[in-house]
Amino acid sequence: MQLDEIKISKAIIESFNKKLIDALDVDVAIVGAGPAGMVCGYYLAKANKKVVLFERKLSVGGGMWGGGIMFNEIVVQAAAKRILDDFGVKSRLYEKGYYLADSIESVSVICSKAVQAGLRIFNLISVEDVMVRSKKVTGLVLNWTAVEMANLHVDPITMRAKFVVDATGHPAEVARIVERKSGIRLETKTGKTMGEESMWAEVGEDTIVKNSKEICPGLYACGMCANAVFGGPRMGPVFGGMLLAGEHVAKDLLKVL
Numbered sequence: 001m002q003l004d005e006i007k008i009s010k011a012i013i014e015s016f017n018k019k020l021i022d023a024l025d026v027d028v029a030i031v032g033a034g035p036a037g038m039v040c041g042y043y044l045a046k047a048n049k050k051v052v053l054f055e056r057k058l059s060v061g062g063g064m065w066g067g068g069i070m071f072n073e074i075v076v077q078a079a080a081k082r083i084l085d086d087f088g089v090k091s092r093l094y095e096k097g098y099y100l101a102d103s104i105e106s107v108s109v110i111c112s113k114a115v116q117a118g119l120r121i122f123n124l125i126s127v128e129d130v131m132v133r134s135k136k137v138t139g140l141v142l143n144w145t146a147v148e149m150a151n152l153h154v155d156p157i158t159m160r161a162k163f164v165v166d167a168t169g170h171p172a173e174v175a176r177i178v179e180r181k182s183g184i185r186l187e188t189k190t191g192k193t194m195g196e197e198s199m200w201a202e203v204g205e206d207t208i209v210k211n212s213k214e215i216c217p218g219l220y221a222c223g224m225c226a227n228a229v230f231g232g233p234r235m236g237p238v239f240g241g242m243l244l245a246g247e248h249v250a251k252d253l254l255k256v257l
Ligand SMILES: Cc1cc2nc3c(=O)[nH]c(=O)nc-3n(C[C@H](O)[C@H](O)[C@H](O)COP(=O)(O)OP(=O)(O)OC[C@H]3O[C@@H](n4cnc5c(N)ncnc54)[C@H](O)[C@@H]3O)c2cc1C
Pocket: 031, 032, 033, 034, 035, 036, 037, 054, 055, 056, 057, 060, 061, 062, 063, 064, 066, 067, 068, 069, 070, 125, 126, 127, 128, 167, 168, 169, 170, 171, 173, 174, 222, 223, 224, 225, 236, 237, 238, 242
């Protein structure tokens, strides 16, 4: 059989169009495919919710690939090991309470399990704005990352979600857009994003899970973003908090969906 390039092009265009149109009205839209966003998406998809995730970069995984300082091992504390087990990521005991996993295996297994559970991931798409109605975040404004990088004057498209999850890591991009543009007060002491504090793994890992919650009507913070919003410390290459935060937000959302 001869391969027809036009058929290949048509297959891609038709299939992607269908996928994108289907993603325009969902239960939950997650921004950022780091560990927190993907874990959150996995548990929602597993519960049969319609959930999509938009990632700016070509690859998923956020900051997890590089472990600590590009040594591709991650450390996970005892409390989060069961999540690695849940996904089937191999981990091994280092010392009591400290487990190690390969960061490449962690990202790839978490991603594949999430996609197989029904999470629809769109890479190369940047969230540049939010949709707000009656002081509630009701959706996202999307553009190609290539448009953003080339600084082209190209209008974005919009999608609707019952709930949005900001899992954009340190920059807390969605929360900052809401703060800057919508006039909505965030559920922090100041009503605004407070900015993350210096490294303190023990406190950071604990607060990241507590801070991963609804930060204004329709919008949840999840993972590193949550400490950037509420002013908790960063924690470096211990990743249990990110996994637990993803699970925590998914559980909260399942109560209200
Ligand atoms: C590229 C990168 C490399 C890092 N390297 C290290 C490291 O080597 N060692 C270390 O200790 N920590 C590193 N970090 C930080 C650490 O990994 C994070 O604290 C941890 O990964 C946080 O997990 P998270 O899921 O909350 O967010 P992240 O892993 O940071 O993932 C956030 C994701 O959101 C995406 N995103 C952000 N804004 C938008 C938007 N507007 N639209 C669409 N997508 C968006 C980002 O591209 C990213 O993939 C890195 C972070 C990043 C982003």
